[in-house]
Amino acid sequence: MIETTRRRFTATTLALTALAGLGAILPGTARAETEAEGLVTEARLTVDRLMADQDFFELPKFIKAAKGIYIIPQLVKGGFIIGAEGGTGVFLARGTDGSWSPPAFYTLGAGSIGLQIGGEVKEVVFVLMSDKAVDAMLSSEFKLGADASITVGPMGRGVEASRTTDFTSDIYAFSKSVGLFGGGALEGAKIFTRQSLNESYYGAGATPRAIVIDRRFTNLQADDLRALLP
Template identity: 45%
Template sequence: MKLDRRTVLTGTAAAFAAPFLTSMPARADAKRQSLVDSCLATARKILGGPDFPDAAKQMSTARGVLIIPELVQGGFIFGAAGGRGVLLGRSSPNNWSYPAFYGMGSGSVGLQVGGKVSEIVFIIRTEKGLQAVIDHKFKFGAEAGVTMVAVGIGLEGASTAAGGADIVAFANSQGLFAGASIEGSYIDADNDWNALYYGGGATAKGVILDRRFTNPGAEPLRQYLSKW
């Protein structure tokens, strides 16, 4: 049987491309990668900048870090607040997980008409705090046994104020920051985004606890956090 040359060439090209196509979704997802890059910029600003000297001190024993590069708050914006970010866990010194995607939202608590934009780094200091965030939809101020302290730019004494807190939030805001802006807010894993960035089946637990998923685009963020 005589094969059409175009058929042979098409089949050969498809066979050659197949191994590469299976790995492309985890590498070529620009929207998710842009958020990871923004989280790195926020981490550098808050953890490495001069405005929050206590933030770096909290990192030495941190069990996890949740980074929200842009939380939009204001009554005229959906009547609430919204933002996305990533959560990373640390099992041992310099051994950070890859980032899992999370969404953050709020009801009316602490929101002001006129709005403001905040970038926030939540330093999770205890295993209890990390498990509470990973296990289920987490609401700040409502989780039994989990204590949070929120600190705005220019406020001193975060290390002292943290005391036995499980989570310390450092927020850089355009406009007045108050702890009430975070109290009542919730965070929840966005496993649709996790699957788009890492591949089918990726979940927050699979990324952070089981360490079953990787993406080279997140290496700069992991390396930066490994400074502590």
């Protein structure tokens, strides 16, 4: 009797262990997001927050007229005399049919020397208004202000309508910050491809052009972000 009970207990334990192992691969089982997936999720939350913020009431209008959008959920800046900033985000381009592409991954980096002190974390949305700006993003690396003109901060109720609807710059930057930082600018910042994230999210050969222009790659996890954009 004891031996039979022992065998039943062992069999039950083995069955439960096997089911627990299967749980890791069954569809719908929760798992941790990868770095790339986390960036896409945070990019969606950033756009959602900024479009809902009354200080950024012009942002949806800009996005509706945009050729592309580059979203950095966390652009970190800090320094004393010598400053630096950087952050990784996602870039989407609008197709000829008006739909938004899957996102490609890029990193922004900048350094500056001058009178500056403090630290800051920004949510930044770059709205690309021209084909020139989109073409610049598709290169392996480009410099803001040199390869494409940029206007920083066309937001808030104090900005005149004539300045926020003429779309004379290639790129407009909308940013929301936490912290205090004096000095520095985005002029001269470099944006470059994060190919490792592109391939981890889509697979081998997932270049920015193949993702956002040719649309040879897709990932359902980005559908909520694409659907959110005007």
